[in-house]
Amino acid sequence: MLCGSGHTKQLTIAIGDYPPFASKALPKQGIVPRVIRAAFASEGYTVKFEFMPWGRSFASALKGKYDAAAFWFCVPERKKNFHCSEPLYYEATYFYFRKSKPLTDWGNLSELSEFNIGATKGYSYTEEFWEFAKRGVLNVNTVTSDVQNFKKLLKGRIDLFPIATIPAKHILKEHFAAEEVEQVAFHAKPLMVESSHLLFLKQSKKSEVLLKAFNRGLSAIKESGEYQTILNSLGTFKTSSAKYIFVK
The missing domain is CATH 3.40.190.10 (Periplasmic binding protein-like II)
Structure with a gap:
């Protein structure tokens, strides 16, 4: 047995x-x-x-x-x-943005201080990300779900949202119209690979x-x-x- x-x-x-x-x-x-x-x-x-x-x-x-x-x-x-x-x-996380306000390039997180960034409660992201948020270097707004963050992104209430590509594609397909999906893209540089x-x-x-x-x-x-x-x-x-x- x-x-x-x-x-x-x-x-x-x-x-x-x-x-x-x-x-x-x-x-x-x-x-x-x-x-x-x-x-x-x-x-x-x-x-x-x-x-x-x-x-x-x-x-x-x-x-x-x-x-x-x-x-x-x-x-x-x-x-x-x-x-x-x-x-x-392993999972790679990227910054999603509206094409009307693109993230053209970034090297360090401190360079993103001009953006309103969405985050999902309970997620890790990186220690530097949360430290910069705590110190006010980054303007981070937290909600309870990834769907909420994409809604805020599309409405212009946030400018960036870090998420991995596969869950992002799933959420966008399941919860948003094709014309809304067409409005978003992500920067090729990952925030993290963990x-x-x-x-x-x-x-x-x-x-x-x-x-x-x-x-x-x-x-x-x-x-x-x-x-x-x-x-x-x-x-x-x-x-x-x-x-x-x-x-x-």
Whole structure:
């Protein structure tokens, strides 16, 4: 029997909506839950995902209410309390803008002080981004969803909005008319390229066991080809380049 216990082990993981990667409205809840389930299944675990706002999902995992939190950048602040899994995928984030007020070029974030920038509550972006926002170097306005930020961008209430291209395309297709989509573009220079991870609370005695099990399972589904099959359900990606959202 699985794990030698006579029963498959059940895990509960906190997660937020981030379509097309994860959402309770998507088939099988999206590709990230599918990858996580497949990796754990190879180690004899089943997984239940509980969707909630990103900030609450992190806070709940920090209080030990869940076996893990999905899916987060492994920044130094989070490493204080959590073990980070091997990367689920890599994600490049770009600044979107209205073509009527384009971002023609930028080298440092401080050069963007003239723009009103939208951000989504609970997202990491970069330490420098939030530090500049705190100091007033950047004018950053925060709302609770990416859809809200695109609405604000189109209405001219913000000038820039950082988001990865695949979720951006999904949101624009699902929530906006073609003539609205035509009004926006993004700058080719990424704000950041970061990997996303499962987080396991260090205070939990079972976290190291689960971390090792997940990493083994993730390696196994990559070797078997199941990982790439799941990713390709969104389309075909060049996974050898950091220019694309998935990197081996």
